[in-house]
Amino acid sequence: MKVTVLGAGPGGYVAALKAAQMGADVTVIEESEVGGTCLNWGCIPTKTLIASAEVLHKTRNAKSFGLELEGTISPNIEKIVERKNKVVGTQIKGIRGLFKSWGVNLVEGRGEIVSPKKIKITNKEGSTTEIETDKIIIATGSKPAQIPVFPFDGKRILSSDHAINPDSIPKSLLIVGAGVIGCEFAFIYKEFGSEVTMVEMMPNAVSTEDEEISAILERELKKNKIKLLKETSVEKVDVKGDGVSVQLSNGKTVEAEKVLVSIGRAVNSRNIGLEAVGVNTGQRGDIIVDSTMQTNVEGIYAIGDVVGGIMLAHLASTEGTVAAENAMGGNSKVNYDVVPAAIFTSPEIGSVGLREKQAVEKGLKYKVGRFQFRALGKAHAMGEIVGLFKIIADQETDKILGAHIIGAHASDLIHEIALAMEKGLTVKDIAHTIHSHPTLAEGIMEAAEDVHDAAIHAPKK
């Protein structure tokens, strides 16, 4: 069986490896670099920048840990980017090594579907070749969405692709869009020394999260002196010699050295031959798939950002596994009810399942358990007392409907609940599991207890 994968991002490379493990003859076509957005312009680059920002933050607060610092500390952006590139480079080698190990054939160039059994590849030099295939998995991903009236120029108007490779720290940065990407960059650039202002059309920052979590994050933005203008949009942008003048819907004008536009991501479904084979797409160009990740054309699958919906690397990987299994004759499906997600703000956010608002909208009878980070000894020892554990459980079955954590290591902590949800465990199951002391994970146990008003380290209600 010949399987060809278009795109070697976290969806495509995982699909390729899975198919190879199952015995397929696999070709992956990648026009840029293996690892896709996640590894080259997204998840991993931002996390290395955040790691630098965190060390900077901790060092600046050394005094509160009883440490004397002689001299000053400041970010060297060239070295920070160098470290980022090194980390990315190591991961790229890792994926290439896995391809070699499993016999996956990586072809560098741009792939275009000619027929369900044929793909044309154009390499950098412009020469083309055609390859035969039995199955196709489209994993072409997405790119930063731009506002047509002020497109990215990489100098004054930046996308997240530019923001991970700064050549200098702007004195002031205006971020359009206070979603996941905008908020992560706000904390990074603020720590590096920029004056940061965010403009958001929605009534909340990270508006797709649970409202209580958004509210706590907004306060942390405020504490960090990051200005957030909500329910505000950008009307006009004037690029001048030394900066950008941005006119807002509230009548005010904000001047900034640079503008980062983080309003979402657009799918990469153009010029890959979808029309030629009649693959159906939605309004935003998103490829429409069934529950097995197959498009309307038999033998052509699509996964990851290009199918729209939730754009997360790990969901793309899961979809890639499912598509590969199905291309090899299986009948797998993705469980979209349990998709953990992480936001690497300061502090972090981890979430899985329903937001409380969604539980209300669905008319569910539910109970909520909460527990504060500041009630944990470990949080105090670490000097990280901000945060909340929140568990939403079905009132009758006691099963978990959703959970939301904001606080140190929330991105890791959420997975205990993801596993519990995947396996249909109750909050009592979590509460009755011994949790090590002193850890932040104790907060999950306490929040689970609190669903039944039985948290030990919380006052009587």
Next chain:
Amino acid sequence: MYPDNLKYHKEHTWVKVSGNKATVGITFYAQESLGDIVYVDTPEIDSTIEAGTELTQIESTKATSSVISPVSGTVVEFNEELGDSPEIINEDSYEKGWVAIIEVEDDSELEGLLDADEYEKYIEEEVKLK
């Protein structure tokens, strides 16, 4: 611990009125119950507020609590000193540690508040109940 020239709200805030300006803060009992205060949120300046509703929030190492306004009016000033040094409230909750100034239209509300003796009795009762 409870100055006689102030009026007190049962939600553990105090108010001192001079002309149409009411200075508001939290009581000694409130700061002691909260423990080390680490952050005082900025109330929205120029917003109107009803007596008995949340003026802003205070975070301590133990809890996040609402500061309940003892009077109705327009929030005109926030004690900016608290931005960088919230611990001032622990050190001096009545003078340097004031939280906000509220412009009041009608000071008849003050009659419904407690005086120092009444407030002290009230917290003694409250502590006993706990």
